[in-house]
Amino acid sequence: MAASPALRELQHDLETQTNAFSKIQKDIAKNHQVRKQYTIQLGENELVLKELNILNEDANVYKLIGPVLVKQDLAEARANVRKRIEYISVELKRLEGTLQDLEDKQNSKREAVSDTLLPSSYH
Numbered sequence: 001m002a003a004s005p006a007l008r009e010l011q012h013d014l015e016t017q018t019n020a021f022s023k024i025q026k027d028i029a030k031n032h033q034v035r036k037q038y039t040i041q042l043g044e045n046e047l048v049l050k051e052l053n054i055l056n057e058d059a060n061v062y063k064l065i066g067p068v069l070v071k072q073d074l075a076e077a078r079a080n081v082r083k084r085i086e087y088i089s090v091e092l093k094r095l096e097g098t099l100q101d102l103e104d105k106q107n108s109k110r111e112a113v114s115d116t117l118l119p120s121s122y123h
Contacts, residue, residue: 014116021109028102035095042088049081 052074055061061077062069 010116014113017109017113017116021106021113024102024106024109028099028106031095031099031102035092035099038088038092038095042085042092045081045085045088049078049085052078052081 052061055074057074059074061072061074063072063077064070
């Protein structure tokens with residue numbers, strides 16, 4: 001016995017909704033992974049800045065460029081690390097906003113799947 005057109009349409013709608021829901025979940029997981037990496041980098045850079053702030057103004061600071069250590073001015077090193085910290089902080093805030101949007105979409109897709117399975121008259 002073949003499925004009725006209404007049942008096929010319901011099944012198609014449900015598949016579409018669950019696929020969209022799964023994609024959002026994958027995007028959320030990816031966002032968490034990227035945020036984790038940025039959080040680690042932020043901690044490392046804050047530690048580097050603390051170390052640079054401990055140094056005397058006449059201390060030698062070297063930057064690794066490829067296989068070569070190049071002497072760098074202490075003030076320039078501090079400025080570079082501060083810029084990196086600022087950039088990472090901005091990215092973390094952006095990712096937090098993106099995560100909030102994704103979670104909102106996830107909640108609405110969850111409701112859409114629920115509504116597809118149980119029409120509003122059954123809630």
